[in-house]
Amino acid sequence: MKKQKSYKKTAGKLYLVPTPIGNLDDMSVRGVNTLKSTDLIASEDTRNTQKLLNHFEISVSQKSLHEHNYKQRIPEFLALLKQGQTIAQVSDAGMPSVSDPGQELVASCIQEEIPVISLPGPTAGLTALIASGLTVQPHYFYGFLPRKKKDQQEVLQNLAANKATLIFYESPYRLKNTVSNMNEVFNPQRKAVICRELTKIHEEYLRGTLAELKEYLTENTLKGECCLLVEGQSEQEVDISLPQAPLKEQVKQFIATGLRPNDAIKEVAKQNKLKKQKVYNAYHELNK
Template sequence: MTDNILHPAEVSTLYIVPTPIGNLGDITQRSIDILSSVDVIAAEDTRHTGKLLSHLGVQTKTFALHDHNEQQKAAYLIERLQNGESIALVSDAGTPLISDPGYHLVTQCRDAGVKVVPLPGACAVITALCASGLPSDRFSFEGFLPAKSKGRKDKLKDVEQMPHTTIFYESPHRITDSLKDMLEVLGPDREVVMARELTKTFETFKKLPLGELVEWVTADSNQQRGEMVLLVHGYRETTTEEMSPEVIRTLTAIAKELPLKKAAAITAELFSLKKNALYKWGLENLE
């Protein structure tokens, strides 16, 4: 049952208001009503939000709340809320707190007994997942990958054997380096979807094994522009069906000359398979 009655903002309430990730038509009517009726809008970037408010015809004043001042300004905003004002929290795009500021303010509001009301709306993670073609019954969102290669590889090693879909955000100036690090850690056969420029004119979904995806993105500078969501297929053990006659012959031959563990590692590298699975198969069939 839907409620078609429009409600203005309530006093002493913090509203979490999603904003469009690209297409301005994705803002909900309820979000517009709240943005129009709160006392102030706490925005990640007041200039960016100002453009959206101007488009919507909303004249509510804005207050800068970002990563660098949130912990210091949260107490001030809570005081205003406790004095009867209503505040809307927005980020530059999508749902606040999802790789965006807002955690400290919401946590302190909860601790102070201030009412927090979330509004549903745009979120790049869910938008990308539902159209990716990857398993969506269970997934983990890991935010942005670290800026430096070592940190990225360490993070990727942490999630390498997760059995469910893993999702990352990535920026245009790091996309090729991040994909190359993914290739090194996850291997060329791991299936990845790159969702780019979601809801915008040049929205793109590309689903390829990592080895092919790296080549595709590297060869086309247009695919290195805009904001990206990277969705990684969950880890799958090498199955008996993947033990082709060629794999078996290679593993068997190398195992005659080297210890099985070393033979499994070499064969795994040759065929882009998992060495542990090959080692297990060898224990059961060769010794």
């Protein structure tokens, strides 16, 4: 085990500096001072970061560091750090490495015994969580789901029994399909919250069940960056999902939670890995 104090005294330092997720007033004094005093800023997008630097009158030069060039950039940054220079790493918004580039440089610095110093600051997931109204502890941060439906549903199936509040990031262009997939995999009556444009002028929270959010998104198009939070599996949901009861009784249990009969039939079919028609027949007592 290595302690941070064992790092080489002659090496520079890597600072991880969070940037505002929308409102520039959320930039900390320490963050501004760190950016002003560092030798170089490693930015996800230099054009985007330049707007921040201009706002706070910071004249330090930048070099890009993103998913397409990190293999080339990391050796360059390590060489500068070993010469005693300091580098501040930033992403376009929020904390570096959280659904953004950064972790590869951090891992490389640790391997080379170069100090890594993380500054606290804005992060969209926790900002959304504490105002969502859902259970704060425990929570599970996933970030961006896979884009393809099959891959996304596979991930959601693995998360279905998680009792923690689930935190996702999603593009407004994919949000409708993602919520639709969640309605197929999770109980549609789970509480969920869409948090849009956090810290900005048009900040908005849409609260309801997954079924209600799906219906809303069929009629409304959202813009801006979004967080999607979904409550974890409840004890009631666990009890309902137990397969010991006859299929008809299972359907009735889901209907009692507020689901429409067709949705309840679909949910029971999913829980028991049966065709929907088989459950439909059992509920309506057909083919006897």
